[in-house]
Amino acid sequence: MNEELEQLMQEVKAVIPWLLAVGIAVAGYHGVRKYVADRRAAASEAVANAYTTEELEDAAAKFKGSKAEGVIRLRLAKSYFDSANYDSALEIYESLDGKAPDGFEDIPTVGKAQCLEALGRFDEARAAFDAFAEANGKSFLALTAKLGSARCVAQGGDRAKAVEMLEALKASVGDDELAKTRVDTTLQIVKRYEKRAERSLFDAADAAQKQLDAEAAKDAK
Numbered sequence: 001m002n003e004e005l006e007q008l009m010q011e012v013k014a015v016i017p018w019l020l021a022v023g024i025a026v027a028g029y030h031g032v033r034k035y036v037a038d039r040r041a042a043a044s045e046a047v048a049n050a051y052t053t054e055e056l057e058d059a060a061a062k063f064k065g066s067k068a069e070g071v072i073r074l075r076l077a078k079s080y081f082d083s084a085n086y087d088s089a090l091e092i093y094e095s096l097d098g099k100a101p102d103g104f105e106d107i108p109t110v111g112k113a114q115c116l117e118a119l120g121r122f123d124e125a126r127a128a129f130d131a132f133a134e135a136n137g138k139s140f141l142a143l144t145a146k147l148g149s150a151r152c153v154a155q156g157g158d159r160a161k162a163v164e165m166l167e168a169l170k171a172s173v174g175d176d177e178l179a180k181t182r183v184d185t186t187l188q189i190v191k192r193y194e195k196r197a198e199r200s201l202f203d204a205a206d207a208a209q210k211q212l213d214a215e216a217a218k219d220a221k
Contacts (some may be wrong), residue, residue: 052079060073070100086118152164
């Protein structure tokens with residue numbers, strides 16, 4: 001992530017011509033270099049040390065317009081998503097679609113699809129997941145998109161088809177044990193999922209985790 005912040009140095013290119021024009025090129029150049037270095041260091045620290053949603057909101061506002069803004073806003077979108085503020089997360093992902101920092105280009109597209117899924121807009125989410133997976137088969141998020149598509153099918157009411165999709169996906173990942181584990185986890189959740197108007201697959205997964213935590217707490221006593 002710090003590599004992305006190195007791009008802040010490019011800001012100096014927009015400032016130097018103006019400094020030359022007013023005749024303070026030498027002193028101004030060194031001043032701008034210090035400004036950019038200080039701002040880069042501050043942005044790097046903000047990215048590394050902002051953990052709460054409020055801290056990330058403050059950092060996004062403070063470094064608005066800088067090269068660090070995109071990375072901070074991606075972290076903020078995830079924070080919104082994790083706190084079930086799906087509308088705010090969706091807004092950020094949509095604003096960064098096609099404008100994400102280098103190395104993070106795929107995240108807004110998949111993040112947007114996940115938000116649509118969490119909001120219960122399963123047809124839209126599945127279409128987004130499928131389009132991404134088809135166009136970006138080698139992306140590190142391709143499997144995430146395929147799993148998302150299967151979840152949307154299950155939540156749309158066709159659990160049997162979702163299970164079939166996941167079984168086929170498991171067979172396609174070969175000897176990749178991590179991928180198999182991810183597919184298996186989703187497969188087990190889908191098999192246990194019962195469609196309810198008020199309950200999403202995210203809620204089902206949370207409930208299952210809480211049950212496991214409660215059982216672990218009992219065993220520890």
